[in-house]
Amino acid sequence: xxxxxxxxxxxxxALVFATFFLVPVSxxxxxxxxxxxxxxxxxxxxxxxxxxxxxxxxxxxxxxxNTLKFCLLTWAITLILGFTIxxxxxxxxxxxxxxxxxxxxxxxxxxxxxxxxxxxxIPFLGRNGLVNETLLAWGVIDAPIDWLLYSDFTVxxxxxxxxxxxxxxxxxxxxxxxxxxLLEAARDQGASAFQVLTNxxxxxxxxxxxIGSIFVVAxxxxxxxxxxxxxxxxxxxxxxxxxxxxxYLQFPPxxxxxxxxxxxxxxxILALIRIVDIRKEL
Amino acid sequence: xxxxxxASFYLLLAVFTLFVLFIYGPILxxxxxxxxxxxxxxxxxxxxxxxxxxxELFRPQSxxxxxxxxxxxxxxxxxxxxxxVLFSFLAGLAFRRRFxxxxxxxxxxxxxxIMPSIVVSLGIGAAFxxxxxxxxxxxxALGAHLTWTLPFGLLIMFAxxxxxxxxYEEAARDQGASGWQTIRHVVLPIVxxxxxxxxxxxxxxxxxxxxxxxxxxxxxxxxxxxxxxxxTNATTPVIYALGTLTTALSFIVIVTTITGVLWLRRRAAxxxxx
Numbered sequence: 362x363x364x365x366x367x368x369x370x371x372x373x374x375a376l377v378f379a380t381f382f383l384v385p386v387s388x389x390x391x392x393x394x395x396x397x398x399x400x401x402x403x404x405x406x407x408x409x410x411x412x413x414x415x416x417x418x419x420x421x422x423x424x425x426x427n428t429l430k431f432c433l434l435t436w437a438i439t440l441i442l443g444f445t446i447x448x449x450x451x452x453x454x455x456x457x458x459x460x461x462x463x464x465x466x467x468x469x470x471x472x473x474x475x476x477x478x479x480x481x482x483i484p485f486l487g488r489n490g491l492v493n494e495t496l497l498a499w500g501v502i503d504a505p506i507d508w509l510l511y512s513d514f515t516v517x518x519x520x521x522x523x524x525x526x527x528x529x530x531x532x533x534x535x536x537x538x539x540x541x542x543l544l545e546a547a548r549d550q551g552a553s554a555f556q557v558l559t560n561x562x563x564x565x566x567x568x569x570x571x572i573g574s575i576f577v578v579a580x581x582x583x584x585x586x587x588x589x590x591x592x593x594x595x596x597x598x599x600x601x602x603x604x605x606x607x608x609y610l611q612f613p614p615x616x617x618x619x620x621x622x623x624x625x626x627x628x629x630i631l632a633l634i635r636i637v638d639i640r641k642e643l
Numbered sequence: 644x645x646x647x648x649x650a651s652f653y654l655l656l657a658v659f660t661l662f663v664l665f666i667y668g669p670i671l672x673x674x675x676x677x678x679x680x681x682x683x684x685x686x687x688x689x690x691x692x693x694x695x696x697x698x699e700l701f702r703p704q705s706x707x708x709x710x711x712x713x714x715x716x717x718x719x720x721x722x723x724x725x726x727x728v729l730f731s732f733l734a735g736l737a738f739r740r741r742f743x744x745x746x747x748x749x750x751x752x753x754x755x756x757i758m759p760s761i762v763v764s765l766g767i768g769a770a771f772x773x774x775x776x777x778x779x780x781x782x783x784a785l786g787a788h789l790t791w792t793l794p795f796g797l798l799i800m801f802a803x804x805x806x807x808x809x810x811y812e813e814a815a816r817d818q819g820a821s822g823w824q825t826i827r828h829v830v831l832p833i834v835x836x837x838x839x840x841x842x843x844x845x846x847x848x849x850x851x852x853x854x855x856x857x858x859x860x861x862x863x864x865x866x867x868x869x870x871x872x873x874x875t876n877a878t879t880p881v882i883y884a885l886g887t888l889t890t891a892l893s894f895i896v897i898v899t900t901i902t903g904v905l906w907l908r909r910r911a912a913x914x915x916x917x
Contacts, residue, residue: 370737371734374752377726377790378752382758388766403769403772449658450659453656473893475867481669484672484673619761
């Protein structure tokens with residue numbers, strides 16, 4: 362009975378993942394080889410034309426390039442910003458209650474609606490939004506700036522706004538484990554502040570950096586919501602392509618696109634995972 | 644305290660302050676704009692102050708099925724919360740011992756966490772379509788939400804049990820406590836604050852989820868999906884009123900939970916009088 366206990370305890374979790382994760386994701390691969398028609402959305406078959414469509418279309422490459430661009434920009438900005446905030450929280454605030462308060466202050470928006478947080482940019486950045494009105498009133502510009510809303514800029518801004526926290530938390534967690542005596546020792550040996558940062562803090566915060574990066578990369582690669590709300594109609598991303606195909610009930614081509622997206626994302630994550638064993642970091 | 648701070652401290656403090664403004668600023672604008680007068684639009688300036696748009700929200704047939712969507716999201720969030728707390732606590736206990744497939748199960752949970760949401764949603768949608776089963780919020784969408792909340796719950800339980808001192812349980816067992824008594828009177832009280840944390844995570848993540856729900860919800864939308872549909876053709880501040888209300892609800896949940904966690908911690912730290 363005691364030997365059986367862990368299996369029974371893990372069973373509910375395993376069942377949920379089997380039913381709603383493993384089977385569905387495998388089905389995506391299967392369905393990507395299916396045929397489809399207007400009135401029958403899934404016809405079991407083994408055809409390759411869904412993939413041929415994906416790989417022979419110029420739109421695909423442009424979409425991937427655009428998505429990778431978003432990914433790289435967001436990754437770089439959230440990393441630098443997240444690292445800076447985490448450093449401030451971990452090393453510059455010395456009272457623990459204040460540290461907890463500031464950490465919670467950063468975390469609370471994460472628990473509110475992402476959709477609302479995206480929509481909230483519209484009165485700021487629109488043609489008649491706060492930024493344009495202010496700049497016009499100050500005489501900085503003569504005509505409203507159009508690219509503030511519904512542009513690449515807005516999409517990346519939205520990502521940074523929503524997902525910097527995914528960098529802050531793991532990096533902060535790694536930094537809290539750095540013994541302050543190490544920093545002191547480095548300083549005593551004559552290391553400059555910059556040398557302490559590059560030779561002590563960054564190497565020891567690497568696991569957190571890797572975990573945060575995995576999160577950000579995975580989210581941005583598959584996103585279609587932010588691109589829809591803040592990108593307007595013109596901006597493309599892989600996730601949006603899939604979502605659009607699905608809105609026309611074109612399951613097989615959407616599945617083929619999803620398999621390719623998954624492949625690319627997994628390659629990116631594998632590169633990041635080589636740096637860190639996630640389980641040891643908790 | 645009181646010692647001199649370096650210039651870099653003030654620079655970092657400035658970055659931090661700007662970041663806090665950056666993450667709270669937009670949502671505050673929405674809250675302010677939702678109190679526009681009846682002639683007010685989607686942007687500043689404010690044309691009067693009123694509760695007009697909140698009243699509009701509750702007028703039947705003015706916009707989509709907000710009331711129904713809200714009820715569904717609330718119920719779904721609560722069901723997801725209860726299941727996530729229960730399943731991740733149990734799994735957390737399981738992972739403290741060795742069992743076959745433990746590593747595999749762990750990696751599946753991680754994969755579920757970082758899998759692009761649209762892929763999970765597409766898979767669940769396709770599965771229900773193939774089986775000829777209708778998609779709905781309490782079936783397919785609940786499953787989709789669990790694939791997102793359970794990994795968070797499991798990771799929190801890992802963090803908790805990695806720091807858990809087994810001596811407490813051994814002491815309980817030495818005193819003759821049964822397995823169930825040990826869990827009920829020793830383990831549960833110690834991990835209670837963390838379980839509240841898991842509850843907060845799973846409720847809010849589910850209550851606001853869009854990406855995984857998108858293909859798994861069927862005809863009756865959850866609130867965030869309804870909002871997403873609304874925003875494409877929103878012309879009045881009624882959408883801000885809805886945003887203000889749902890954010891207020893999130894805040895109440897968050898503040899209540901955090902207060903609860905702090906209270907439980909303080910109670911645990913206090914020496915027993917008996």
